[in-house]
Amino acid sequence: MESLIAFFEEIPTIWRATILIGGIFLFWVMEGVIPLFRFQYNKYRHAGINLTFTLFTAIIGFGLAGVLYFTSWWVAENQFGLLYLVELPLWAKIIIGVMLLDFIGAWLVHWVEHKVKWMWKFHLIHHTDTTVDVTTGLRHHPGETVFRIFFTIMGVFLVGVPIGIVMLYQSLSVLFAHITHANINMPVQVDRALSYLFVTPNMHKIHHHYTQPLTDTNYGNIFAIWDRVFGTFAEVDDIKNLKYGIDTHMDPEENDRLGNLLKIPFQEYRPPVGSKFGDDVKIEKSTDHE
Numbered sequence: 130m131e132s133l134i135a136f137f138e139e140i141p142t143i144w145r146a147t148i149l150i151g152g153i154f155l156f157w158v159m160e161g162v163i164p165l166f167r168f169q170y171n172k173y174r175h176a177g178i179n180l181t182f183t184l185f186t187a188i189i190g191f192g193l194a195g196v197l198y199f200t201s202w203w204v205a206e207n208q209f210g211l212l213y214l215v216e217l218p219l220w221a222k223i224i225i226g227v228m229l230l231d232f233i234g235a236w237l238v239h240w241v242e243h244k245v246k247w248m249w250k251f252h253l254i255h256h257t258d259t260t261v262d263v264t265t266g267l268r269h270h271p272g273e274t275v276f277r278i279f280f281t282i283m284g285v286f287l288v289g290v291p292i293g294i295v296m297l298y299q300s301l302s303v304l305f306a307h308i309t310h311a312n313i314n315m316p317v318q319v320d321r322a323l324s325y326l327f328v329t330p331n332m333h334k335i336h337h338h339y340t341q342p343l344t345d346t347n348y349g350n351i352f353a354i355w356d357r358v359f360g361t362f363a364e365v366d367d368i369k370n371l372k373y374g375i376d377t378h379m380d381p382e383e384n385d386r387l388g389n390l391l392k393i394p395f396q397e398y399r400p401p402v403g404s405k406f407g408d409d410v411k412i413e414k415s416t417d418h419e
Contacts, residue, residue, distance in 0.1 A: 130219045134293035137300070148300055149183075156263040156311035165314045165334070165368070168260045178387050179264035182254075185271045193278050200285050201292040210289015226294040227301065228352060233284030235302065235350035238277050240361070243345055248276060250394040256344065256375040257384040257393075261337050266306030272394055305351045309333035317368075328353050331368045339374040341401055376401055 204210045211229070212222050242252035251272035258265045269277070285295055309328050320331040328349040336347040346363035349356050356362040365371065374384070377399040383389055 130223065134219070134223070134291070134297070136293075137296040138291075138293035140296050140300070145300065148303055152304055152307035153263055153267075156307050156313065160262055160312045163314045165312050165330070166260075168262070168312070170260045172262070174385075175260060175262070176264045178385065178390070179258070179268040181387055182269055182271075183267040186267070186269055186274045189271055189274045190278065193275075193282075197278070197282055197285065197295065198292060200282050201290060201295050204286060204289040205291045208289070210287060212289040223294055223297070226288060226290045227298045229288045230281065230284045230290060230295070230298045231302070231349075231351045232355055233287065234277065234281035234298075236348050236352075236355040238280035239348040239350070240359075242273065242276065243348070246398060247394075248273075250396075250398060251276070253375055253378065254390050254393060256337065257378045257390065258337075259339075259374040259379070259381065259384060260312075261310055261334065261373045262312040263307050263310055265337075266310035270391065270394060301351055309350075321364075324353050325357075326353060327351065332362075332364075334368060334371055334373075335363055335365055337373045338371045339376050339379070343371075344375065344401075 212226060217225070239252075242248045251270045254270040254273070255265070255268050258268055281295075281299075284290070290298075305328060309330055310333065311330060313330055315330045317331070320329045323329045324332045328347070328351060332347050332349075332353060335343050338344060343363055343365070346361050347356055348361055353362065378384060378393070
């Protein structure tokens, strides 16, 4: 365990790039072999738009990396945070640290983005993608990137997470973003079994359905337990009945222009216009949190 954390404390940039680019390549290939949906779209143009958002995310991430590193150094130096309330073995600190960072830096900020109108206007850029594939996990407006980094820093401060565990969490977060957005046909029984603990491809695809209440379910990134604990977990009978996008922005021209996507958060707010439950989807378990 010590060697694992030591590696992530000073993880080389090439390794982080390998996780990002290697994951995209791997699932890009898998999408061609075992696709969930056979989209009729220009996959390279679609990827170009989403990867441009990734470039913005990287620039902002580098800009705020100093704040993240300082916060992590300070809590470790002063033994401040939940991880220091009791003496724990390193393996327990790793599990608890990653889980709580996933809760605060992924689930909680995601839930807040769906509840606070002005934050939703930034997050909905992610939901405007009507052809969800592995690159969709990278499609975040620069404003949303700031929200997510702020919540991650807050999580590091409150939990008291050392930098090695922070880097491990971020690596897992990127990997799960690839897995859960990839347009791959996961066997239903396997997906359902895994979804008791982890966020799975089918589970997250439900979140990308274009109408409420499914849009407001399955907020998790790595661990599925947060949605199950807080009543935001949902299943559907047939995953292939889902329709991706968001009911307030269904114009393909509007959703496929980078310049317009960047401007959407500053345009007039559009309330949801879709059906409450969506006639094409049967909800097995969910809680509406409007």
